[in-house]
Amino acid sequence: MSTLETYNINKMVAKIALFFLFTLTACSYLPSIPFMIDVQQGNVVTEETLEKLKPGMTKSQVLFVLGSPLIVDTFRENRWDYVYLFRKGGYLQEQKRVTIYFDDERLVNIENNLQFSKDPVKVKTETAESTSEQNNDSSKKESFIKKLWPF
DSSP states (O other): OOHHHHHHHHHHHHHHHHHHHHHHHHHTTSOSSOOOOOEEEEOOOOHHHHHTOOTTOBHHHHHHHHOSOSEEOSSOTTEEEEEEEEEETTEEEEEEEEEEEEETTEEEEEEEEEESOSSOOOOOOOOHHHHHHHHHHHHHHHHHHHHHOOO
16 A cells, blocks of 8 residues: 555545544534423413403303313313413413302302412402302312312
């Protein structure tokens, strides 16, 4: 082998080594955590939409104002839950929950449970009559369900 051929081979090996060196160092600059998209889940319930609800409205009227509930309780058909979650970068930023109660297919009560909320919604309190009726009828059943269903 001549010195020219040896020189060309060494030059090629050096180029290949540099290529692999740059390739490996480029991989080390990747972020350590993959990109997580922002996720909105559930029903967006605003203060304006809650103000449209009036006691005595039918279920179909509530459906028209708020849309379909995310959760319809199978044990208590008179309860609808509207839940909203917003995750930014994989972390929970905002969580809202509105529970609507019906009696004889009519709106009786609106209950707001807001956590991590940036814009709180006005809470409408329930009447004393509906509270005593609900507590008397299903207190044992509700305590059992609350153990199973943390919301």
